[in-house]
Amino acid sequence: xxxxxxxxxxVFTALFLLVSAMGFVAARWxxxxxxxxxxxxGLGGRNFGGWITWFLVGGDLYTAYTFVAVxxxxxxxxxxxxxxxxxxxxxxPLVFLVLCRxxxxxxxxxxxxxxxxxxxxxxxxxxxxxxxxxxxxxxxPYIALQLVGIEAVLKTMGVTGESALARHLPIIIAFAIxxxxxxxxxxxAPALIAFVKxxxxxxxxxxxxLWLPYKxxxxxxxxxxxxxxxxxxxxxxxxxxxxxxxxxxxxxxAFGSALxxxxxxxxxxxxxxxxxxDVIKRNMSALPAYSLLLGLIALLGYMAIAADVKPLPGxxxxxxxxxxxxxxxxxxxxxxxxxxxAYAAIGxxxxxxxxxxxxxxxxxxxxxxxxxYLKRDASPAQEANVSKxxxxxxxxxxxxxxxxxxxxxxIDLQLIGGVIILQTLPAVALGxxxxxxxxxxxxxxxxxxxxxxxxxxxQIGNPVTGRKHFAGSAxxxxxxxxxxxxxIYVGIVAVLVNLAVAALVTLALRAAKxxxxxxxxxxxxxxxxxxxxxxxxxxxxxxxxxxxxxx
Amino acid sequence: MAAPDPEAPQTxxxxxxxxxxxxxxLFIPIVLPLITALFxxxxxRILGFPRFYWLQLAYxxxxxxxxxxxxxxxxxxxxx
Numbered sequence: 001x002x003x004x005x006x007x008x009x010x011v012f013t014a015l016f017l018l019v020s021a022m023g024f025v026a027a028r029w030x031x032x033x034x035x036x037x038x039x040x041x042g043l044g045g046r047n048f049g050g051w052i053t054w055f056l057v058g059g060d061l062y063t064a065y066t067f068v069a070v071x072x073x074x075x076x077x078x079x080x081x082x083x084x085x086x087x088x089x090x091x092x093p094l095v096f097l098v099l100c101r102x103x104x105x106x107x108x109x110x111x112x113x114x115x116x117x118x119x120x121x122x123x124x125x126x127x128x129x130x131x132x133x134x135x136x137x138x139x140x141p142y143i144a145l146q147l148v149g150i151e152a153v154l155k156t157m158g159v160t161g162e163s164a165l166a167r168h169l170p171i172i173i174a175f176a177i178x179x180x181x182x183x184x185x186x187x188x189a190p191a192l193i194a195f196v197k198x199x200x201x202x203x204x205x206x207x208x209x210l211w212l213p214y215k216x217x218x219x220x221x222x223x224x225x226x227x228x229x230x231x232x233x234x235x236x237x238x239x240x241x242x243x244x245x246x247x248x249x250x251x252x253x254a255f256g257s258a259l260x261x262x263x264x265x266x267x268x269x270x271x272x273x274x275x276x277x278d279v280i281k282r283n284m285s286a287l288p289a290y291s292l293l294l295g296l297i298a299l300l301g302y303m304a305i306a307a308d309v310k311p312l313p314g315x316x317x318x319x320x321x322x323x324x325x326x327x328x329x330x331x332x333x334x335x336x337x338x339x340x341x342a343y344a345a346i347g348x349x350x351x352x353x354x355x356x357x358x359x360x361x362x363x364x365x366x367x368x369x370x371x372x373y374l375k376r377d378a379s380p381a382q383e384a385n386v387s388k389x390x391x392x393x394x395x396x397x398x399x400x401x402x403x404x405x406x407x408x409x410x411i412d413l414q415l416i417g418g419v420i421i422l423q424t425l426p427a428v429a430l431g432x433x434x435x436x437x438x439x440x441x442x443x444x445x446x447x448x449x450x451x452x453x454x455x456x457x458x459q460i461g462n463p464v465t466g467r468k469h470f471a472g473s474a475x476x477x478x479x480x481x482x483x484x485x486x487x488i489y490v491g492i493v494a495v496l497v498n499l500a501v502a503a504l505v506t507l508a509l510r511a512a513k514x515x516x517x518x519x520x521x522x523x524x525x526x527x528x529x530x531x532x533x534x535x536x537x538x539x540x541x542x543x544x545x546x547x548x549x550x551x
Numbered sequence: 552m553a554a555p556d557p558e559a560p561q562t563x564x565x566x567x568x569x570x571x572x573x574x575x576x577l578f579i580p581i582v583l584p585l586i587t588a589l590f591x592x593x594x595x596r597i598l599g600f601p602r603f604y605w606l607q608l609a610y611x612x613x614x615x616x617x618x619x620x621x622x623x624x625x626x627x628x629x630x631x
Contacts, residue, residue, distance in 0.1 A: 086584035089614045093577040219599030247587040285618040
């Protein structure tokens with residue numbers, strides 16, 4: 001019952017209202033000359049310094065869903081769930097140089113989305129459209145999942161109801177407030193709120209990792225009780241260490257997820273909002289602080305085992321909702337007021353990425369669908385307006401996904417999202433380095449990679465839950481005819497197929513002398529920095545491009 | 552910063568290009584965390600953490616150290 005959790009609810013609500021107020025005030029923070037421009041609404045003026053970028057990108061990549069789902073995975077499967085740690089270590093050195101190139105070329109040409117870059121680089125509206133649609137489709141379920149994070153918290157506080165509407169009313173209200181201040185303040189809102197969110201998360205996790213082991217008999221005892229639980233379970237693939245069959249999956253999942261992360265439109269939005277190349281490079285060194293946090297959060301899963309936490313029941317009878325283990329752990333172990341702070345951290349943690357993701361998806365729609373296909377001569381003010389409205393539509397869609405569909409559907413889609421966003425790697429990431437690929441070949445590669453990925457995901461079943469399709473991302477190599485029990489991450493295989501097809505078709509199209517369009521970027525563009533002038537290749541668009549923001 | 556400058560040939564260009572031998576260091580924190588043989592074991596435990604956990608958490612520090620070093624060594628001379 002919710003009455004038992006009154007203190008928690010009051011603390012949660014108070015903090016939630018505080019950040020909502022901040023969201024509205026954010027429009028006046030670092031006030032722009034003219035908010036009616038996509039550079040202002042959608043990229044915060046392209047002028048964020050090191051600290052803001054750190055909080056913004058950190059708050060963006062390490063989402064509420066991560067904080068809830070990763071420990072749930074560790075709770076259920078053990079070592080396999082720890083893949084999030086190597087994943088977020090590998091990512092930063094991997095993109096250290098790549099993102100600087102993307103920032104520079106975007107700065108030079110005023111690009112707002114990765115599809116803008118592809119459009120200019122490969123002179124191909126089709127390829128840009130594919131990249132944009134891939135980005136939107138991959139982002140939508142991710143936004144819906146943020147709601148799953150909030151719901152896990154609300155459920156633990158006993159805020160539930162009999163009817164579907166009553167049960168979902170709190171998140172509908174929360175998202176309505178979020179939509180309103182995102183509409184008004186754009187990217188400035190999540191940037192400002194991220195300060196509160198991350199401060200709360202850091203406090204909560206530091207207290208949790210110092211206080212809980214003390215209460216639970218020390219780290220050694222925590223790992224031992226986890227080991228005992230997995231030894232008793234019938235699943236051969238759980239345990240506090242990896243076994244011979246899931247190491248390949250662990251490595252390919254970590255590496256594939258790392259490749260995918262900065263292809264997501266919302267991470268690129270965070271990066272493009274930074275002031276200069278230096279800010280990005282310094283952040284690549286400083287963002288791993290969040291990885292340490294994530295590693296410790298993952299271990300909350302083991303603490304929940306040691307504390308004998310039982311997850312709350314799920315949506316269908318007899319099932320259990322693994323995502324509730326962290327909120328339940330806090331509820332059991334912390335005083336009420338501090339549990340309230342922890343819940344607020346998770347709840348607000350959902351708002352920051354949800355805002356950035358909806359802005360990123362809206363920017364993709366505006367720049368690469370609306371402006372490309374519906375209204376070619378849209379003014380910057382019209383662009384900003386379309387983006388604002390689209391961001392509302394995107395949020396309504398996300399809420400509808402959770403209210404009307406089984407949340408499991410969003411979780412499946414998000415799993416697919418990682419695989420499909422990887423298929424933009426050749427055009428976006430490799431495209432930053434080479435124009436060797438033929439634009440037609442990149443389209444062919446995208447189709448091949450996408451089909452391979454979908455086919456593989458369709459084949460994956462889970463005998464434990466009885467699902468036959470889309471039950472995970474670990475593809476058994478025996479399906480390819482290998483005599484082994486090893487599994488591999490679908491995304492890696494799909495992107496390799498994508499690359500192979502793109503390379504072969506490039507050779508074929510070159511041999512057939514098919515026209516390859518004109519590269520609208522110069523090699524010097526990839527090193528441009530703050531203060532370098534923007535190019536003005538077309539009179540229609542760039543004549544009214546934003547003046548260079550003065551730092 | 553009067554660090555030993557490995558980028559001498561670059562002075563011809565007014566702009567800091569991406570090329571620097573220091574960048575090769577970035578491969579270390581990309582490759583090491585992906586070799587499971589190095590950390591997939593229980594012993595030795597440190598503060599109760601099996602090797603699987605403390606070593607991977609330690610790789611975070613390795614990643615930070617490497618990216619910081621590469622950043623410091625490749626940033627433009629006279630930059631702030």
